[in-house]
Amino acid sequence: MTPFRPMLEALTRQRGVRASLIVSENDGLVVDSSLRFDQDGDRVAALAASMYRKARLSARAARLGAVAFLQLDAERGRVCAVGGRSDLVIVVVADPAANVGLIRVELFKALESLE
Amino acid sequence: MNIATVEPWVEAPLRRFVDDARARLALLLHPSGQVVAQAGFTREVDVMTACALAAASHATSGELGKRVDGHAFRSLHYTGPDRQLFLSPVNTARGAYICLTVFNGESSLGLVRMYFEELCHDLAAAAPPLPAAPRPTIAADFELDLNRNLAALFGREPAAT
């Protein structure tokens, strides 16, 4: 068990959260994860890290500064991600009806403990 | 991206793979080093060299795995300052192949591995059955096949043998 596990399990206990992961932004690989059934951690990690990195690079090119929080809303789910100074990004996959405001707050708290 | 194949059924899965994974180069070859398809290469000499080195590298890591772990290592990943490579086998009804993928910062190892799984699935689904009685490969045949394959990939007349 990695030291990240309690933090990830706390995130996954939030209502509507299907998966929480710590991923490497550059490699798109899972560092640790807490997944509910039917969640493919490798796939989520690769795609979420890629989206986050693209948003970070695009925002920097557009002179908007560093990206902290990202939220993608789709018909049947949401992906939220926060990153800080390191290569690590915390990713949450949630139901469309999940309280994204609360998830955002918890993600920033988790990021603080990560850094 | 420029894609050329010796076997036509390979083209669609390989094209999807390089597009999705945003690979810079891709090479599908027999474990013997014979090329099956290439994407992104512009000179045949590069293809020949890459095929030889990829086959050797795959054989080396497979053998090393057997020595230290009792099983052949499957995949290899190397990182350079700008580019990375991923080398892994693909199994189909036509036999085993090796796929060499070169990518840069536009992609990631996670994405390449994810799309590589789809490539394996797509190739396995697309591969026609093996011909009934394959000829044994001898050195002369290999040279002939190699020239024929390179001719198919780069559109020139096969060298006289």
Next chain:
Amino acid sequence: MADDIRGWSDELARDPSSLVFLQLGEALRRQGQIEIALKIALRGLDRHPQCAEAHDLIARIAVDRRDFPRAIEEWESVLSLEPDHIGAMKGLGYICFQQGRFDDAERFLSRAAAGGGGADVSNALEMVRRSSGNTTVWLPDSTPAVDPQRIFADLLLDDGQTALLLDANGYVLGGLYLDSLGDDVSQDIGAQLSGISDEVERSMRHLDIGNWRSIIFETQAAVVGMAPTIDDSLVVVAASRSTPLGLLRRVMDRCVERATGWLQTGRRS
């Protein structure tokens, strides 16, 4: 901008009582260096406690820090010093709107509009009235914009908000993006940000969560929302870092609705 900041810093070092702290603090705030901006503004206020602009600067920094009580306190100080200060009325209107106090927001913004607050105050007032259900009031610039650059102008709440409509290739179809110096950087920003939607499209094919509806991200300097609309077009809305994400979403939804209508009109004509 970096040269300006260096110049103002040097001047302030030479003469700590200089009013140049106002420009320096504002420039740092716009760059997202909120804490340094606050220190400079507070030091300036110590030397110039009766300077309304110093209170106004601290109020704007407080909004960036989401410290709304402090912002209200500072803008009230501004109004006690300069009762007709449009920036303070606009700021108080903004905070009241954020807090759902639509009547108070309307009161402040009406005063600002009457004092010559300009088009952005009128737009803000219109939005407040729409949000409070009071849409019967006539506004001089509430007619729909036909100039492509102004298709979203009446939907945006303040100067810090901006919206663009991009085509599938990342080219600007409508809207306007001005940088902190007032230069039009729409094409540049559009090209940079449209790549994100390609990445999202790819992810959607593999995440099994249906089609995407929007993506929002917070940066040091701004909050940005993007949403697809018809013809593979994309709406991009950006606002200051202090803008609540819920408000950004509402503005974005309205811009998507406007863009869809505008594109459909273009199809018919």
